[in-house]
Amino acid sequence: MRKRQGALYALIAIASIAVLPVGAQTKDTEWPTYGADLANTRYRPLDQINASNFSQLELAWSFKTDNLGTRPEYKLEGTPLMIKGVVYATGGTRRSVVALDAASGEVLWVHGEHEGERAMAAPRQLSGRGLAWWTDGKEERVLYVTPGYRLVALDAKTGVPVHTFGENGLVDLKLNDDQTILPDLTTGEIGLQSAPVIAGNTVIVGASFREGMTPKSMRNNKGYVRGFDVRTGKRLWIFHTIPTKTEPGYDTWLNGSAEYTGNTGVWTQISVDEKRGLVYLPVESPTGDYYGGHRPGNDLFGESLVCVDLKTGERKWHFQLVHHPLWDMDISSAPILADINVDGRAVAAVAQPTKQGILYVFDRVTGKPVWPIEEKPAPQGSVPGEWYSPTQPIPSKPPAYARNGISVDDLIDFTPELRDQAQTLIAKYKIGPVFTPPVESKLDGALATLTLGTASGGTNWPGGSYDPETHTVYAYACNACVTPIGLVRPSKELSDMDFVAGTAGQEARMRTGPGENAGADSVAPPRGGEGRAAAPARAGAGGGGGGGGGLTVQGLPLIKPPYATISAINLDRGEIVWQIAHGETPDNIRNNAAIKGRDIPRTGQSGYNIGTLVTKSLVIAGDSLITTSSSGARGAMLRAYEKTSGKEVGSVLMPAPQSGSPMTYVWNGRQYIVVAISGGAYSGEYRAYRLPQEQ
Amino acid sequence: MTRRLALTFAFAAVLLGQSTRSVWDGVYTADQANRGQALYAKECASCHGSDLTGGESAPPLAGSGFLSNWTTLTVGDLFERTRVSMPENDPGKLSRAQIADLIAYLLSANRFPEGKAELDKQAEVLKQIRIDAEAPKK
Numbered sequence: 001m002r003k004r005q006g007a008l009y010a011l012i013a014i015a016s017i018a019v020l021p022v023g024a025q026t027k028d029t030e031w032p033t034y035g036a037d038l039a040n041t042r043y044r045p046l047d048q049i050n051a052s053n054f055s056q057l058e059l060a061w062s063f064k065t066d067n068l069g070t071r072p073e074y075k076l077e078g079t080p081l082m083i084k085g086v087v088y089a090t091g092g093t094r095r096s097v098v099a100l101d102a103a104s105g106e107v108l109w110v111h112g113e114h115e116g117e118r119a120m121a122a123p124r125q126l127s128g129r130g131l132a133w134w135t136d137g138k139e140e141r142v143l144y145v146t147p148g149y150r151l152v153a154l155d156a157k158t159g160v161p162v163h164t165f166g167e168n169g170l171v172d173l174k175l176n177d178d179q180t181i182l183p184d185l186t187t188g189e190i191g192l193q194s195a196p197v198i199a200g201n202t203v204i205v206g207a208s209f210r211e212g213m214t215p216k217s218m219r220n221n222k223g224y225v226r227g228f229d230v231r232t233g234k235r236l237w238i239f240h241t242i243p244t245k246t247e248p249g250y251d252t253w254l255n256g257s258a259e260y261t262g263n264t265g266v267w268t269q270i271s272v273d274e275k276r277g278l279v280y281l282p283v284e285s286p287t288g289d290y291y292g293g294h295r296p297g298n299d300l301f302g303e304s305l306v307c308v309d310l311k312t313g314e315r316k317w318h319f320q321l322v323h324h325p326l327w328d329m330d331i332s333s334a335p336i337l338a339d340i341n342v343d344g345r346a347v348a349a350v351a352q353p354t355k356q357g358i359l360y361v362f363d364r365v366t367g368k369p370v371w372p373i374e375e376k377p378a379p380q381g382s383v384p385g386e387w388y389s390p391t392q393p394i395p396s397k398p399p400a401y402a403r404n405g406i407s408v409d410d411l412i413d414f415t416p417e418l419r420d421q422a423q424t425l426i427a428k429y430k431i432g433p434v435f436t437p438p439v440e441s442k443l444d445g446a447l448a449t450l451t452l453g454t455a456s457g458g459t460n461w462p463g464g465s466y467d468p469e470t471h472t473v474y475a476y477a478c479n480a481c482v483t484p485i486g487l488v489r490p491s492k493e494l495s496d497m498d499f500v501a502g503t504a505g506q507e508a509r510m511r512t513g514p515g516e517n518a519g520a521d522s523v524a525p526p527r528g529g530e531g532r533a534a535a536p537a538r539a540g541a542g543g544g545g546g547g548g549g550g551l552t553v554q555g556l557p558l559i560k561p562p563y564a565t566i567s568a569i570n571l572d573r574g575e576i577v578w579q580i581a582h583g584e585t586p587d588n589i590r591n592n593a594a595i596k597g598r599d600i601p602r603t604g605q606s607g608y609n610i611g612t613l614v615t616k617s618l619v620i621a622g623d624s625l626i627t628t629s630s631s632g633a634r635g636a637m638l639r640a641y642e643k644t645s646g647k648e649v650g651s652v653l654m655p656a657p658q659s660g661s662p663m664t665y666v667w668n669g670r671q672y673i674v675v676a677i678s679g680g681a682y683s684g685e686y687r688a689y690r691l692p693q694e695q
Numbered sequence: 696m697t698r699r700l701a702l703t704f705a706f707a708a709v710l711l712g713q714s715t716r717s718v719w720d721g722v723y724t725a726d727q728a729n730r731g732q733a734l735y736a737k738e739c740a741s742c743h744g745s746d747l748t749g750g751e752s753a754p755p756l757a758g759s760g761f762l763s764n765w766t767t768l769t770v771g772d773l774f775e776r777t778r779v780s781m782p783e784n785d786p787g788k789l790s791r792a793q794i795a796d797l798i799a800y801l802l803s804a805n806r807f808p809e810g811k812a813e814l815d816k817q818a819e820v821l822k823q824i825r826i827d828a829e830a831p832k833k
Contacts, residue, residue: 071786072779509741513752517784552748555759587766588759591828626764634767680754680764681772 054650061105068092223265333463462611611661622658721810731800
């Protein structure tokens with residue numbers, strides 16, 4: 001025993017010498033925007049951490065976000081920035097901003113806004129996805145959007161609001177929006193959880209709303225996009241994501257429905273081609289995720305990729321990915337700007353990963369598809385009052401990289417018995433290919449349409465990464481996030497819509513998203529004592545993701561593995577180069593009695609919030625679940641794959657799943673990887689990894 | 696006992712794998728689980744489902760999906776997670792006694808055996824009760 005230990009120590013000593021070769025100088029490298037750059041590549045050409053040493057990473061520092069708010073947060077989704085040795089991040093239930101020393105994690109300053117009732121009523125609470133940084137060479141600022149929808153500019157060195165920006169550092173985003181936010185400034189539904197984007201001296205801000213499965217009304221505030229002067233906070237331009245009466249696209253809303261329909265915001269990350277002065281807006285669904293009977297027509301610019309001018313906000317081109325949206329596909333992640341070569345021709349392209357597992361690729365100057373996108377006949381439905389688009393656009397290339405419909409062949413098939421049981425289970429549902437519409441839920445008919453690649457995705461908000469050296473997009477996708485979409489008639493008290501999401505035989509209830517009503521200002525903090533009188537509780541039921549809880553066969557997922565994948569998609573050829581299952585086989589599947597003892601290849605883990613990072617040689621992403629390793633250790637792995645092949649080359653055990661996408665930087669010659677983790681019993685934490693110091 | 700000494704003992708207990716009890720030792724009563732069930736229907740079922748299988752964004756609280764999240768952690772961890780964050784729209788609403796009842800119900804729904812004494816309402820005590828998905832081999 002002792003001898004083996006000695007050998008082990010020797011091995012460790014040798015390994016640690018090999019970690020940082022003497023004289024390996026790596027230039028300091030920043031991560032200045034949410035997605036590494038305005039093209040949203042999530043790429044840095046760093047190689048100090050590589051296949052040979054990834055598994056030797058150790059914790060440099062960690063930062064717990066519990067005290068950034070009145071209670072801990074279990075859903076930390078941020079990606080920090082690193083500029084000049086300082087890490088900036090949002091965190092906590094108050095969505096505070098922290099500045100940390102990049103090498104040690106020491107807190108340099110903290111800023112938080114106490115917004116009271118306005119934050120309590122906010123549609124998007126909790127810590128958000130991040131912030132933006134700006135400099136003119138002299139001054140440095142960081143900007144973020146509060147839960148209550150205010151744009152805040154802080155002095156990057158001190159964290160103090162810049163008093164010359166807006167009113168004492170704040171711009172009230174509920175004002176000056178070409179609409180009156182209803183019912184009032186405090187409770188009017190509009191907010192934003194993503195990071196603002198700064199290109200040149202323009203800061204661009206979108207808008208977000210409550211989850212849209214059960215809207216209170218067919219009428220809602222609209223999610224316009226605006227550009228502001230980063231120095232003064234003055235509004236420079238606005239883009240109407242729902243056209244006004246005199247603007248092109250208004251006629252795609254029949255019966256004048258553009259007047260009252262809302263939502264249609266840009267809640268995810270925006271990309272900018274600064275050289276060409278072009279901004280790329282991924283627009284979400286209009287009011288009513290699953291029912292569009294009150295907004296007949298194609299509904300521009302709902303679920304469209306829109307290119308606007310950076311200086312004026314004027315539309316240059318648009319492409320609607322989904323006509324008359326009915327599936328909550330949104331456009332959920334940053335468009336990726338990529339300079340590629342197709343058939344010997346240089347193309348300035350934009351590639352859009354989606355919930356529906358289709359990567360749409362366009363010439364980003366002209367808006368023309370790089371490979372033909374055909375309008376194909378789409379399945380039609382029979383929900384009373386609904387309007388159906390006869391066709392939907394389907395790209396000829398690249399092929400879909402994740403499941404976006406359900407056929408019997410997609411069902412669990414570990415054993416013939418399990419397949420039989422799955423078929424019995426789905427008999428109560430409608431299934432079909434991509435764009436199979438929702439049904440009116442009936443006890444003696446279909447309870448719902450079972451969908452994949454809709455509300456959860458596919459690729460959700462973390463988006464993809466892009467390697468400019470090999471012209472390859474890397475995209476994580478959930479491949480088994482089933483969302484049943486059934487519609488029921490709501491009570492008058494619940495909604496004035498004709499239909500909202502629900503299940504026949506069950507009372508239709510308001511569905512809220514994860515984190516709604518859970519921000520720092522939402523309610524009084526928990527007390528350690530014997531509780532207190534019940535506060536007026538709001539209705540709350542699931543919402544958001546669409547895990548399809550309960551749709552299991554003997555405790556196993558209805559859909560067969562892989563449950564999630566990472567795909568490498570070459571943009572010169574429009575081909576999937578490799579695709580792997582991402583994430584360890586979950587314990588409850590590995591240990592399930594129905595399949596115990598069977599040799600099952602790694603299944604991956606169903607989850608919709610995993611983002612990837614690309615470096616010189618690696619693709620890096622964490623697991624979305626906690627599992628037990630063969631040695632009995634429990635945790636979630638941060639994994640590294642060789643980017644050319646998808647082969648796993650290293651991993652590090654983390655105490656909780658990845659919940660925000662990883663980033664990397666070099667400071668003082670050492671490369672760091674920072675990742676947000678949280679979930680289950682583990683509250684939000686940023687963890688910074690680096691290699692051991694050279695011996 | 697000084698606090699530091701107590702911590703040392705607690706740490707040593709963890710190191711030696713001596714969490715004094717596990718959920719297989721009958722750590723709650725049937726009455727307590729019944730109280731918890733009524734409370735669950737009122738406070739939790741709208742998100743986590745009336746059958747504890749979870750909702751669209753709330754995790755399951757029974758079955759293998761739940762157990763694989765919590766096995767090797769302690770009842771105290773589960774208690775504290777619930778106390779500081781649930782119900783999501785109003786944490787702090789439930790007393791510690793009510794949370795103990797709820798957790799007794801979860802244990803019962805996950806088919807851990809009932810016992811003669813009620814589950815305690817102090818997290819420090821509950822942290823000595825380990826959650827093991829599998830019954831100990833006899």
